[in-house]
Amino acid sequence: MAMVSMDDHMVLANSAFRRTLGYGEAVEFPPFDKLIDPDHLLEAASLLKSVREGHEEARRIRLRLTRADGHPLPVLAGIALADEELGPGYIVQIIEIAEFSKAIEDLQARESRWNHALVGSSLGVWDHNFRQGHLYYSDQWRAIRGADPGEEIDATFDVWIQKVHPDDRDHVQEAIARQNAGDPEYAAFEYRERHKDGHWIWIECRGACVERNADGTPARVIGTDTDITERKAAEEMLADVSRRLELALEISQIGVFEVDLESNVVEWDERLRAIYGMAGAERIRPSGLWESMLHPDDAQEVQSRIKDHLDRGSGFTNEYRIIRPDGSVRHIRARAAPFTDATGRPKLIGANWDVTSDIALQLELERSKTLAEARNRELEVAKARIEHNALHDYLTGLPNRRYLDEVLEKRAQECMREGYGLALLHIDLDRFKQINDTLGHKAGDTMLKHAAKTLLTNIRKDDFVARIGGDEFVLVSRLETPQDNIARLADRIIAELCKPVKYEGHLSRIGASIGIASAFGAIDGKELLLNADIALYRAKSSGRNRHEFFSRDTQNQIINTKRVSDEILHGLEQDEFAPVYQLQFCARTMEIAGVETLARWIHPTRGVLTPDTFLSIAEDLDVVDTIDGIILKKALHDFDRWASAGVEIPRISVNVSSRRLYDPALIQKINALDFKPGMLSFELLESIFLDDRDDLVMANLEHLRGRGINIEIDDFGTGHASIVSLLQIAPQTLKIDRELVRDIPQSAEKRKLVSAIIEMGKSLDIKVVAEGVETVDHIRILREIGCDILQGYALARPMPFDKIAGFVRSGSWRQLESPAHELQQSLKKIVTQ
Structure with missing residues (x-):
């Protein structure tokens, strides 16, 4: 003990105080504050001040003082005010605690080491002291769950269990109960808990009950939690890889084997046993079994190859045949490689798969290839022939x-x-x-x-x-x-x-x-x-x-022909072709003997066109028959309308192209028309009737006559038909070509020729029509030489249907009548009076 004055001077000190600090009896102490280690001076000065001022009662604190030899001295110091009898000051009592401090430092060091070890091992420590009602969780325990160090944690069981994955809660509650009960099977268990960020983490919990109450219930349980999320992911990945590998092996039907090269112990998996026809047998195979199953023709080469590669320590591939217990021969393909396991033992691992079907397919493919090559050669020849034929x-x-x-x-x-x-x-x-x-x-x-x-x-x-x-x-x-x-x-x-x-x-x-x-x-x-x-x-x-x-002129003609061709086809679609009629007259009586139907094209821009402008193009288009058919139907319709209007037209004649006589369907088309026998005549060009006539033409002509259709020869006198041909055709009428008629007033020769034709007609009982009657002289001469019927501009021009009735009723052509006709009319009036 020692007494210290209010100004920190040592008043007195007992021998124990001096001995503890290393000061002899005669040595004077320095001021008390100089004995205190600078690290503790502030705390000691504060306490001394409080004691001097009467604010602090006696209290003990740990100080580090400095001995006389300069070494530090840890002490437990008690400080209190001195009694009034001793005078102003305070009493300092010290107890040396060097060994105690060393024990404390050792404890702190051990605690520090354990803390560092725990942090380094990523273990989160928890301590549930149920007796004191204290729950402790380390910073690492908080970090595992995403909490900050020192963050308040509501770790009551009801709150915590809600953070456990729903699928794991029953398991966790049972594991905790068994762990508290001391069941070694549940010293560690795994479960999922929700992280602060919201995702699930896997935790491995290890714990043990370290203190129990008198009734055996847990008083204190301590343990560690480890974040094993990455390990679980790796395990799942490994399991997934294993599943895929197993599935791949199953699908590919690959069998796996392993050989211990020191003990010659051989292990086959189930698939390999199935390949070798030994399904269900033991996994461990006796040494030499595989060698005994090799096909005799392959055994030596296969085993020599294996030995060679094992000596070199390299992997290898083999193909060979085996004879299974049932006697069947299978083709095997194998791959194997030597390795050293974790214990240092040399081993050989490999895989076999049955390629019997592949070999059979390969043989079949080779046969097919040979056949295909032969066929390809044939195809090349055929292709060359086809290409030649194609060109x-x-x-x-x-x-x-x-x-x-x-x-x-x-x-x-x-x-x-x-x-x-x-x-x-x-x-x-x-x-x-x-x-x-x-x-x-x-x-x-x-x-x-x-x-x-x-x-x-x-x-x-x-x-x-x-x-x-x-x-x-x-x-x-x-x-x-x-x-x-x-x-x-x-x-x-x-x-x-x-x-x-x-x-x-x-x-x-x-x-x-x-x-x-x-x-x-x-x-x-x-x-x-x-x-x-x-x-x-x-x-x-x-x-x-x-x-x-x-030439371009030729091209223009073709273009024009093409344009007219298109217009003709369009005209047929738009019904632009119509008949006009030129009246024919009896040469003796000047009565109307009939009409010739002439085709006209009512062109939308060029007006009324005659056949000479479109007939040749229509023939190239093969539509003349179509035009003839249209004109015939319209002429028959107009004939009926004249009769209904009281206009007497004895007969009508229409032109028929030569192609139409070759039409196999002509008879059917004519039979579909409605007309009276004798009122319709077909005009045929003399050029049709060559001596070598077609049988179909003659048959069609015979049918026309059978339907009451008269046959007329148009443009007669051009020199195409022979008399024999004319007799065979037997027409009812001949029409003398206008080129012969035109010159009869001036040419005696032409007059004789026309007269001869008329006489020939009379001798054959064929009526003769003269075309091209242009003048009164034509009428007079043709009457004199006995022509039957006259047709020409001198009597009537071609007219459309709606002009015929008026013309007939007007009788304007009668101004050209002869005196004989006038005498006939006078006699007719006398007889009828």
């Missing part, structure tokens, strides 16, 4: 239209690149159809082959010739200069094709019409072919057995 005409062997198009495109590019020109000769055989129709298709084929051979013989080296259909050929010829004489080549081809060809003892002749088109530089093959076609049309229209060059 060539089957009959003549010449290139076809497709081949021509390819050559034209290629030659056009060459022309543009090299600057030369091309000439196209479009060749159409003349009289080919007649030969084909009269002598048969074999004769036609012979003519086509002859034409092909002739063309090939007469073309130049670089020329190209193709048959593009029917009796049409195209020759493509290179032009070095515009002055190349293509006309000479065309004439030579025509001359050669016109030479007679012998067929089955007959000499047959064909000819050729050629259209020529040429161009230089930038050439459009399609346009060039079209131009040659246009020129060919002109050549055929100009008399055949000739050639024509393409």
